[in-house]
Amino acid sequence: xxxxxxNSGPLSVPEGxxxxxxxxxxxxxxxxxxxxRQYSGKSPELIMFIYSNGxxxxxxxxxxxxxxxxxxxxxxxxxxPSDSATYLCAVKSNYQLIWGAGTKLIxxx
Amino acid sequence: DxxxxxSPRYKITETGRQVTLMCHQTWSHxxxxxxxxxxxxxxxxxxxxxxxxITDKGEVPDGYVVSRSKTENFPLTLESATRSQTSVxxxxxxxxxxxxxxxxxxxxxxxxxxxx
Numbered sequence: 001x002x003x004x005x006x007n008s009g010p011l012s013v014p015e016g017x018x019x020x021x022x023x024x025x026x027x028x029x030x031x032x033x034x035x036x037r038q039y040s041g042k043s044p045e046l047i048m049f050i051y052s053n054g055x056x057x058x059x060x061x062x063x064x065x066x067x068x069x070x071x072x073x074x075x076x077x078x079x080x081p082s083d084s085a086t087y088l089c090a091v092k093s094n095y096q097l098i099w100g101a102g103t104k105l106i107x108x109x
Numbered sequence: 110d111x112x113x114x115x116s117p118r119y120k121i122t123e124t125g126r127q128v129t130l131m132c133h134q135t136w137s138h139x140x141x142x143x144x145x146x147x148x149x150x151x152x153x154x155x156x157x158x159x160x161x162x163i164t165d166k167g168e169v170p171d172g173y174v175v176s177r178s179k180t181e182n183f184p185l186t187l188e189s190a191t192r193s194q195t196s197v198x199x200x201x202x203x204x205x206x207x208x209x210x211x212x213x214x215x216x217x218x219x220x221x222x223x224x225x
Contacts, residue, residue, distance in 0.1 A: 008149070032212065043199055043216035044152070088151065092212065096167070099144075101151035 002027045002093050006100035015109050019076040023089030023100055026070070032092035033065055033072045038102065039085045047087075048074070079107045112136070115200050115217040123225055128187045130220050132200030140203040141183040142214065143167075143175065145196040152199065158183055190224045197221050 003026045013019040021035075032051055036044040050056045050063040050072065062075040072091075076083055084107045089100040113134040122128050132141065143155040154167030156175040164175050172194060174186045187194055198221075201214040 004151075034213075043219050045216070046213045049213070090152075096154060096157070097152075097212070097214065099152040101149055 002091075002098050004089055004091050004098050004100040006087075006089050006103045008101060009104040010106050011103055012106045012108055013079050015079060015081060015107055017079055019079045019083065019105055019107070021074040021076075021087050021089075021103050021105065023072045023074075023091075024070055025072070025089075025091045025098070027091065027093045027098070028067075028070065030091045030093050033063070034090040034092070034097065035061075035063060035072075035074045036088040036090060037085045038088055044088055076105075081107045081109055083107050113200060113202055113215055113217040115198075115220050117220060118218065119221050121223045121225060122190050124191060125189050128190050128222065130185045130187075130198055130200075130222070132183045132185070132217055134181055134183075134200075134202045134215075134217075136202060136204075136215070137180055138202035138204050138215075139180075140205065141177065142201040142203070143173070143183070143185045144199045144201065145169065145194075146199060146219075147196050155185065155198075187222075190222075192224050195222060195224045 005024045034049045035047045038044040048063045050065045056063045060077045064073045086102040086104045088102045090097040116131045142157045144152040153169050158164045158177040199219045200217040203214045
């Protein structure tokens with residue numbers, strides 16, 4: 001059974017600080033990794049994807065991948081109240097996406 | 110520029126009834142997916158389709174039927190609804206699932222289904 005694990009939270013972070021969200025996966029053959037954001041009552045939307053080990057930056061967001069440790073993370077710099085949402089990690093395995101249950105992030109003004 | 114739409118947005122039905130959830134996309138994406146989302150479980154794949162007339166089971170297909178006669182439509186039918194099928198259902202589409210591709214999945218707004 002291929003699994004993607006996330007801490008359910010909630011993770012509470014002060015406004016302006018760095019939020020760090022983590023995800024581990026079980027399938028060593030996974031090649032593509034995705035972070036989606038989901039606001040309450042809304043559908044998921046893609047924030048970033050990453051294929052290669054290391055960091056990938058896009059504005060205030062940085063995705064980090066360590067395939068040896070089977071670990072992927074998302075850093076949000078200068079956190080804003082509008083970043084409050086559930087963040088879903090998804091891992092591509094055999095042409096399908098395997099989803100974590102999500103981490104609820106709360107940014108406190 | 111509708112993108113991907115789902116109907117109905119909310120549905121209440123009784124145990125044993127047949128229910129069909131509709132999904133329509135305007136991008137001509139090859140791949141379409143049906144997920145259910147329950148607290149603590151994240152998104153679970155029910156069925157997916159690689160093209161018209163090609164469908165395959167996902168993680169939790171029991172009790173569900175799909176069809177795809179046209180590229181743009183991918184209806185999901187609950188043949189005899191059960192309380193355990195109370196959930197939020199999301200339809201998604203993707204240009205491809207090429208092994209090396211980004212495969213961003215675009216989601217519809219969801220259907221909240223309650224089975225009483």
